[in-house]
Amino acid sequence: MEKAINRQQVLLEHLRPSNSSSHNYESILSASACAAGDSAAYHRTSVYGDDVVIVAAYRTALCKSKRGGFKDTYPDDLLAPVLKAVIEKTNVDPSEVGDIVVETVPVRTVNRQCSSGLQAVADVAAAIKAGFYDIGIGAGLESMTVNPMAWEGSVNPKVKAFEQAQNCLLPMGVTSENVAHRFGVTRKEQDQAAVDSHRKAAAATAAGKFKDEIIPVATKIVDPKTGDEKPVTISVDDGIRPNTSVSELAKLKPVFKKDGTTTAGNSSQVSDGAGAVLLMKRSVAMRKGLPILGVFRTFAAVGVDPAIMGVGPAVAIPAAVKSAGLQLDDIDLFEINEAFASQFVYCRNKLGLDPEKINVNGGALAIGHPLGTTGARCVATLLHEMKRRGRDCRFGVISMCIGTGMGAAAVFERGDCADELCNVRKVESNNFLSKDVL
Amino acid sequence: MPVFKTPFNGYSVKFSPFYESRLAVATAQNFGILGNGRVHVLDLSPAAPALTELVAFDTADGVYDLAWSESHDSLLIAAVADGSVKIYDTALPPTANPIRSLHEHTREVHSADYNPTRRDSFITSSWDDTVKLWTVDRPTSVRTFKEHAYCVYNATWNPRHSDVFCSASGDCTLRIWDVREMGSTMIIPAHEFEILACDWNKYDDCLIASASVDKSIKIWDVRNYRVPIAVLNGHGYAVRKVKFSPHKRNLLASCSYDMTVCLWDFMVEDALVGRYDHHTEFAVGVDMSVLVEGLLASTGWDELVYVWQQGMDPRAV
Numbered sequence: 001m002e003k004a005i006n007r008q009q010v011l012l013e014h015l016r017p018s019n020s021s022s023h024n025y026e027s028i029l030s031a032s033a034c035a036a037g038d039s040a041a042y043h044r045t046s047v048y049g050d051d052v053v054i055v056a057a058y059r060t061a062l063c064k065s066k067r068g069g070f071k072d073t074y075p076d077d078l079l080a081p082v083l084k085a086v087i088e089k090t091n092v093d094p095s096e097v098g099d100i101v102v103e104t105v106p107v108r109t110v111n112r113q114c115s116s117g118l119q120a121v122a123d124v125a126a127a128i129k130a131g132f133y134d135i136g137i138g139a140g141l142e143s144m145t146v147n148p149m150a151w152e153g154s155v156n157p158k159v160k161a162f163e164q165a166q167n168c169l170l171p172m173g174v175t176s177e178n179v180a181h182r183f184g185v186t187r188k189e190q191d192q193a194a195v196d197s198h199r200k201a202a203a204a205t206a207a208g209k210f211k212d213e214i215i216p217v218a219t220k221i222v223d224p225k226t227g228d229e230k231p232v233t234i235s236v237d238d239g240i241r242p243n244t245s246v247s248e249l250a251k252l253k254p255v256f257k258k259d260g261t262t263t264a265g266n267s268s269q270v271s272d273g274a275g276a277v278l279l280m281k282r283s284v285a286m287r288k289g290l291p292i293l294g295v296f297r298t299f300a301a302v303g304v305d306p307a308i309m310g311v312g313p314a315v316a317i318p319a320a321v322k323s324a325g326l327q328l329d330d331i332d333l334f335e336i337n338e339a340f341a342s343q344f345v346y347c348r349n350k351l352g353l354d355p356e357k358i359n360v361n362g363g364a365l366a367i368g369h370p371l372g373t374t375g376a377r378c379v380a381t382l383l384h385e386m387k388r389r390g391r392d393c394r395f396g397v398i399s400m401c402i403g404t405g406m407g408a409a410a411v412f413e414r415g416d417c418a419d420e421l422c423n424v425r426k427v428e429s430n431n432f433l434s435k436d437v438l
Numbered sequence: 439m440p441v442f443k444t445p446f447n448g449y450s451v452k453f454s455p456f457y458e459s460r461l462a463v464a465t466a467q468n469f470g471i472l473g474n475g476r477v478h479v480l481d482l483s484p485a486a487p488a489l490t491e492l493v494a495f496d497t498a499d500g501v502y503d504l505a506w507s508e509s510h511d512s513l514l515i516a517a518v519a520d521g522s523v524k525i526y527d528t529a530l531p532p533t534a535n536p537i538r539s540l541h542e543h544t545r546e547v548h549s550a551d552y553n554p555t556r557r558d559s560f561i562t563s564s565w566d567d568t569v570k571l572w573t574v575d576r577p578t579s580v581r582t583f584k585e586h587a588y589c590v591y592n593a594t595w596n597p598r599h600s601d602v603f604c605s606a607s608g609d610c611t612l613r614i615w616d617v618r619e620m621g622s623t624m625i626i627p628a629h630e631f632e633i634l635a636c637d638w639n640k641y642d643d644c645l646i647a648s649a650s651v652d653k654s655i656k657i658w659d660v661r662n663y664r665v666p667i668a669v670l671n672g673h674g675y676a677v678r679k680v681k682f683s684p685h686k687r688n689l690l691a692s693c694s695y696d697m698t699v700c701l702w703d704f705m706v707e708d709a710l711v712g713r714y715d716h717h718t719e720f721a722v723g724v725d726m727s728v729l730v731e732g733l734l735a736s737t738g739w740d741e742l743v744y745v746w747q748q749g750m751d752p753r754a755v
Contacts, residue, residue, distance in 0.1 A: 004471050007470065007546070010608075011469075011471075013632065013651070015695060
């Protein structure tokens, strides 16, 4: 240790030279408290083999429903390429996968409305932790072209007696107006949030940031007039408008309430898309030699007033963060679903979050919100961005509001504490002794 | 431009005098303070990936410097922080290396330089205040030069006179030595602060550059060593290495703790002719190729080795 201290002293002298004529060997190196932030509340344990880790997360591009790239694509054909990619890119044997939990498509389905994608991932993580299986896929899939948001069944008449139950049936846009009105989110703030979302998404697309997570889908487009089929490959989100501005959005008329503030421009887009996340035990990932993209830490689903369901994230995020043993300040990156700009702005302000950390590559206002897919889509986007940011970015949170009055949030940790060494030689036979000893 | 990422922090880079596409990098773990070291021998190819590793040698302590042999195209001298000097043969497999380990210095060996004219000997300088002269075939040093009062950071041979070398020390002096003479032949109190590097001009055997903790580089003529010929200011922190160009008389390259590599023309009023800020940590190693005009290489604590042509951007793809 002496040697190390001496070397440090020599180096320090180069940077902060003392009087040239004397070399004071006893000079004390001054230590100062490390200013780097630390997730202090988080117990610094070493990684455990039974952590549930994500080794792959992919999505299709998200396209406008009815008019966009996937308007003539069956939902199954959206999910198939993503599932295939998740298996092929990791070389996992399909027979080893314990379960696939998907929103709206069997093998096993889950339905928690907008959070279904995230709930699917959480269910798989929980099953792996419970030991039901070691490898699972959580996926989300939505073709709002084929399945527009609507309830066609009947409703229990008793609902009318309870205001809160009745409010569960409110159209989503009306809840957005409720949030905007009750919490004073102005039209301008909402339009600005939309502009920011488009700008960030456009910048991310231009910088090629989505290339790591988007799986191109080869499908067809049918010309509505002539009926001609044209084969296409969709690999870019087509809802993003890079040149939109507040003045342009100001021209749009409110859709859900007269004199309201929620317009088509500051609501999430109705889209088609799919996403899949491959989870497994860390020990399994290490055995297979798979790099770890992220670690699944906690999940929380909370209930909120259905009339203002948009506040879901503001309640769910603190719950998930707390159960992870962290503080809000410890979270480095957020993906908060922008169902409506009104609720997104409200949640951001209520929790006092740094806007620089939220939806850095754009959100649902620009990219789209295919209901069941969003959770899985956010996992892919969040984890790939955390990987790009390196060690600076340790914890991330995904959250969304849920129609009928809920919020869901999950905490993820960046995978692999060590940086990837891309050109280090593999040691063939390791006897753990230095060559000089031999 | 070719980039290579080393697993450890870079300390020194040297082009091979035999092959224009070969270079060696000395690296040390944990910034050279504690841990192992590794010597990488890299090959520069026109196809991507441009810089590939030919062979690497692990050492028990950090490697602070290396020198290619001028007599054998595959021999490499490594100056190791544990005080040993190791000789590697790149033609032999890693298990047969190092072919020699010479352990005489009592503290970290900071630099190694091979005699370019006599080609049979090399000098190493150490933090134990001495410079030692060695030949490849002898198991012990030929001579030890002990006069400096503090760490000797650099010792370089004169390119014209086979028995003359210069040493730069933390005692703020440059000393010129002749191996045939008893003691040092000249003492130049070059700076008020530690001198971290020195190099001879390849076209004028009387000119020496000294690089110091006072952020300046001074050019001295040994015939009149009272006053420097030029003082080159421009670095923001201590200057770590300096190297005269093998192709242009007035050109020299330097690298510094301010993370930049600078090119200077000391005969011109405004001496700074180029600045490269590609490193994101201390830039501690720089070299100019003898075989390819204008080819530069640098390495730093950011674990990257860059090779680029003078005038181009090292980070260009």
